[in-house]
Amino acid sequence: MAVKSLIKRNYDKQPQLNYPDYKSSILRAPKKDKVFFPSSPSEVSGPIFNKNIIRKFDNDLTLNFSQNNASPIGHKIIVHGTIRDQFLKPIEGALIEIWQANAGGKYFHNKDQNIAAIDPNFAGCGRFITENNGSYEFITIQPGPYPYPNRGVEWRPMHIHFSIFGKSFGQRLITQMYFEGDPLIDFCPMVNSIPDKKAKKSLIGSLDRTQSNTKQLLAYKFDIILRGSNQTFFENRTEGL
Amino acid sequence: MNYPKNIADETPFQTAGPFLHIGCLPNTININGVFQNDLGEKPFINKDTNDFISISGSVFDGSGQALDDVMLETWQSDENGVYTPDNGFARFVPNSISKKYKLSTIKPGSVQNFDGSLQSPHISFSISSRGINMNLNTRMYFEGDNLFKDPLLSMIKKSNNDVSSLIASKIDDTSFIFNIFLQGDKETIFLDV
Numbered sequence: 428m429a430v431k432s433l434i435k436r437n438y439d440k441q442p443q444l445n446y447p448d449y450k451s452s453i454l455r456a457p458k459k460d461k462v463f464f465p466s467s468p469s470e471v472s473g474p475i476f477n478k479n480i481i482r483k484f485d486n487d488l489t490l491n492f493s494q495n496n497a498s499p500i501g502h503k504i505i506v507h508g509t510i511r512d513q514f515l516k517p518i519e520g521a522l523i524e525i526w527q528a529n530a531g532g533k534y535f536h537n538k539d540q541n542i543a544a545i546d547p548n549f550a551g552c553g554r555f556i557t558e559n560n561g562s563y564e565f566i567t568i569q570p571g572p573y574p575y576p577n578r579g580v581e582w583r584p585m586h587i588h589f590s591i592f593g594k595s596f597g598q599r600l601i602t603q604m605y606f607e608g609d610p611l612i613d614f615c616p617m618v619n620s621i622p623d624k625k626a627k628k629s630l631i632g633s634l635d636r637t638q639s640n641t642k643q644l645l646a647y648k649f650d651i652i653l654r655g656s657n658q659t660f661f662e663n664r665t666e667g668l
Numbered sequence: 669m670n671y672p673k674n675i676a677d678e679t680p681f682q683t684a685g686p687f688l689h690i691g692c693l694p695n696t697i698n699i700n701g702v703f704q705n706d707l708g709e710k711p712f713i714n715k716d717t718n719d720f721i722s723i724s725g726s727v728f729d730g731s732g733q734a735l736d737d738v739m740l741e742t743w744q745s746d747e748n749g750v751y752t753p754d755n756g757f758a759r760f761v762p763n764s765i766s767k768k769y770k771l772s773t774i775k776p777g778s779v780q781n782f783d784g785s786l787q788s789p790h791i792s793f794s795i796s797s798r799g800i801n802m803n804l805n806t807r808m809y810f811e812g813d814n815l816f817k818d819p820l821l822s823m824i825k826k827s828n829n830d831v832s833s834l835i836a837s838k839i840d841d842t843s844f845i846f847n848i849f850l851q852g853d854k855e856t857i858f859l860d861v
Binding site: 434 | 743
């Protein structure tokens with residue numbers, strides 16, 4: 428019999444759910460502790476997406492919504508990296524979905540109250556399925572910072588949202604990537620909801636000067652670690668016992 | 669709790685924010701033509717929809733308000749309790765007027781655990797939104813099913829906790845209501861999966 432279980436999550440390295448400096452968390456963070464239980468097949472299985480859902484420009488946000496081949500405003504960047512598990516094993520076939528504001532800090536979304544302008548050539552969404560070495564790459568526009576209502580008006584650092592499916596539903600990760608050198612990172616309550624300094628820093632994409640020079644686009648490297656799982660075999664037991 | 673040594677830290681979570689539709693459900697906000705279909709529009713592609721059940725409900729915040737900027741994702745087995753990687757996933761948001769979500773799917777079967785015990789039919793939920801720094805996991809079971817032997821429910825009951833927040837109310841054989849409460853007297857049990 429094989430028992431598969433996800434590595435126990437280390438909440439010291441994760442954001443606090445209830446973090447009143449981020450006002451929206453006050454009414455949305457559950458008050459009770461989460462209930463831990465051993466992984467079952469429901470947690471170690473998960474949807475796996477076929478590469479055929481990805482079309483040619485899905486990972487190029489400068490082209491996938493452009494009208495009449497016009498370019499979006501702003502400077503193009505490359506965001507790339509690898510997805511690995513906690514044992515540093517590359518994860519092939521992981522689906523990454525990203526979304527972001529345009530160069531002026533405006534989302535293509537009717538609920539965005541920011542007065543900055545919509546860019547008709549930039550929707551701000553992309554997706555990709557990782558290669559066999561776990562690597563991914565997006566071409567996009569440097570997103571702008573933007574003001575939002577929190578404790579009065581505050582500013583979000585430049586960021587890209589990431590949603591990732593690995594091999595199991597228990598590995599699901601939703602996060603944000605920030606940009607090296609952005610002074611707004613330190614003041615962001617969403618970033619600061621993570622108490623651990625090293626964990627916080629792991630969300631900052633680093634400027635990749637080698638790629639920036641060879642490809643003539645500023646490149647940022649953002650590596651992602653999804654939960655690992657252990658497999659244990661009990662050879663002396665028969666199936667179903 | 670001891671964590672295994674010499675392994676890398678999992679990347680930290682961050683909130684999905686209020687504009688998650690752009691990346692996760694672009695066609696629902698009229699970003700058309702980028703992705704042909706939104707992911708998880710239908711949990712099962714090759715099943716007879718006449719056999720589908722419907723599950724509906726709302727997600728409530730601590731002030732009792734039903735949210736419309738929340739995203740729900742579900743993962744379930746087929747009718748025989750078998751998980752298949754290309755079926756069983758759905759992703760949806762509540763209707764902006766009624767604030768209710770609706771999921772049409774097949775009723776999952778009982779899933780066999782690694783030790784051979786049977787889990788009662790259930791659907792796994794993941795909930796993401798603005799104000800939720802780390803998406804929340806829970807499970808939905810079905811009123812009317814035999815729930816006495818389910819390992820998770822039994823474990824929670826042993827520590828004297830009420831499991832009713834994990835059980836969808838049965839309206840009739842094909843329709844169920846499952847509300848999720850982020851806070852308050854009826855706060856849903858969330859799981860450290």
